[in-house]
Amino acid sequence: MQYKSQAVAKPYFIAAIGLFVGQILFGLIIGMQYVVGDFLFPEIPFNVARMVHTNLLIVWLLFGFMGAAYYLVPEESERELVSPGLAILMFWVFLIAGALTVLGYLLVPYSGLAEMTGNSVLPTMGREFLEQPTITKAGIVVVALAFLYNVGLTILKGRKTVVSLVLLIGLAGLAVLFLFSFYNPDNLAKDKFYWWWVVHLWVEGVWELILGSILAFVLIKTTGVDREVIEKWLYVIIAMTLITGIIGTGHHYYWIGTPDYWQWWGSIFSALEPIPFFMMTVFAFNMVNRRRRNHPNKAAVLWALGTAVMAFLGAGVWGFLHTLAPVNYYTHGSQITAAHGHMAFYGAYVMIVLTMISYAMPMLRGRSAANSEASQVLEMWSFWLMTVSMVFITLFLTGAGILQTYLQRYSSDPLPFMVVQEKISLFYWMREVAGLMFLIGLVVYVASFFVGSRQPEATAVVEGSAA
């Protein structure tokens, strides 16, 4: 750790991992409710548990992004953060607001929460992923602004690198696009249209900039490849991301009351969305192959490569699978969507945050470059457990989705939704088992922070001038 203020990243990362555990537990609850319908009913109905599952995901990824930024920006800018105190203050504000919101979800009926928080003044609640009370949304904006001020000023006052500029553009875009969550017209077509400006332009737009810049940072640090080369490719990849992804929003505008031409524009551009992910995979492997040194933190390199592969599979391949309008006509809003969502979020965003944590945490905990051998071995075990489990979750949901699509939408004698759900319950059982495997992987991951912390640091093999 080169700068003292990088230490503020640590609580962000710890909170991220804690909330990640919560997200997975609630995921297992709703996975169980898929097969045992009355599980925990009426104490924790499905809608509440799912809301906790998805909202925790978003919040912990945001914690991860912020932690990553606080770690990365001082090092790139070659100066201390403008205000480490503000970063810590915002950490607590965000954590407490997040915790209160989740408690609100769990303890109060949702309509009661809406009433308590004055949703009628500015109604923004009750839309997928944006279920937070309006007041929480306002809190998110405040936290985001303080964060942007802190990070932005540090970047502007210090050395400006491509990595930090791209990160800043991504984070600023994240904040600006979130403002559309306050726009909730009565006209459902307009509501849905602009809802995607938050959701799609986040995950298939500005978040990919954040992903790209974190990945580039970790690759620069762990491979020793010339910064010029990595930054050049970073620009090209994110250029392709936005070129395809912005109009690619159209793949959400097929069936929500928007004009028919979106079927063409959306299909054509989103068919190209896998390209930047593919470039990212090629790029990551290329850089690691051209490495000038072997970094002792092998786990971090594994996470980085894993991100590149899984993001391509989950976001690229599974996205392409159902993005063309004639296919999407049958698969829209089925378990195919769920399959894609799981692997894309895990591969692109969960894994990039874990990559950054894996890289930074040893230094934040006083190591010079890497954890002990024992700790890394455990961490790599958790990598494979979680990643393979996620592959199976995705495959089972895809199987469920194909059957559902056929039975409910495509066959000559379409069956009702609930009848179909019962017919495909075997897939949901297998998904739940894979989910339990994932939880085991997560437990191993958490354990890796406590194992071997007294043992000496791992050193790089052979040309080990590293660290």
Added chain:
Amino acid sequence: MSQAFTKAMARNIFYGGSVFFMLLFLALTFDTHTAWPQRDNHENLTEQVAHGKRLWEENNCIGCHTLLGEGAYFAPELGNAFKRLGGADGIKGFIASRPKDGIPGRRSMPQFNFSEDDLNAIAAFLKYVSEMNTASWPPNIQG
């Protein structure tokens, strides 16, 4: 003639390309706004429908159901529920008759204790949604 692949040009393409496609996206957004009146069923967007949408939101219906394919995939699609359940009475009857403790072993919809006005508003909202021009999605009545 030297072959170059420069960071400066990669940067220009990132900024230029992004701005270009953002402007194109805004142009298509503008056109979408002009095309909406023909297909968004706004002429039936009454106070009652707006009230129904608010109830839809404040009870987190999207947490189980999909509406025009978006939401959770736990419970049936509701974009065409007005037609599938046979109109307002079918919808009101279904919502009002949910048992408080659910149906043993099965996915159950909570009992929301809606007033008659609320039930009418929800039905009106679902009627309004079912009359939007959604390029004939969903493919059939099962949603």
Added chain:
Amino acid sequence: MTAEAAIQQQRRGLAVPRFPPGDLAIWIFILAELLVFALFFAAYAFTRMQHIALFDRYQAMLNRDAALINTLALLTASYFVMRGVVAAREGQGRLCARWTWAAVGMGALFLVVKSSEYAHHLHAGINLSTNTFYMFYLSLTFFHFLHVILGMVILVAVALKAGRGGYTPEEHTGVETGASYWHMVDLVWLVLFPLVYVMK
């Protein structure tokens, strides 16, 4: 010297270059754009199969004379741009600037003619939702129209720098980069013109 620089130097020594003129980054962009247009063209052709009568009927209502002028304008612009590259190669910066400005003028002519066509359509109440033919016609030509504007912006930047003496016979990659992009804009139109205006 980095390994990459060494390789690049080696490349310069070769008589036949391995890469096209201009910055490789623009070629990645060009490939992406060409891919989008290719998909659009194929989509047009295969959709037309299902609506032949409709497509033929509305295609006949397009203004082919305007399209001819536009094709000639783009071809001429491309020719001018190419002459500008030759001038830059010979170290004649001012001449390069003049050729490039002339190309910008041709691009402007294209914009004027195409805009008058759009004005005509607008007046007739035609838009993207009128029918499938107009959806494709307007999407394709408007998408290309924006590319002409972008190409002109790039050419203006090149012309300004050339006029300032910013290029030398040794280093004029910028001219070639801008030229390559412009030729791509021309190339796309060369397929678009017969496909949308003539073939039936």
Added chain:
Amino acid sequence: MNTSFPTRGLIRPCTLVYALLIGLTCVTWMIGRSGVGGPGVSLLVLGFALLKGHLIGDWFMGLRDVRGIWRWVVAIWLLVPGGLIALAFLLSFRG
């Protein structure tokens, strides 16, 4: 330095290419104006377009002087959508 563009002489080869491009364009336009259609005419017009595109790639973009895959990048681009367009038109005449 690339010397493939002769700078002396009466008419540059690229100027001849330009004249050819203009000529082919005018023929295409006349076909469009005459209102004739059908498989032969359509494919002829398409062929002109692909030829023109190839000339642009070779002479204007300068791909003639490049070796390797980039030499053919425009040609491939022309042939793939060109082939698909040809296929679609041929099928539509059959049906």
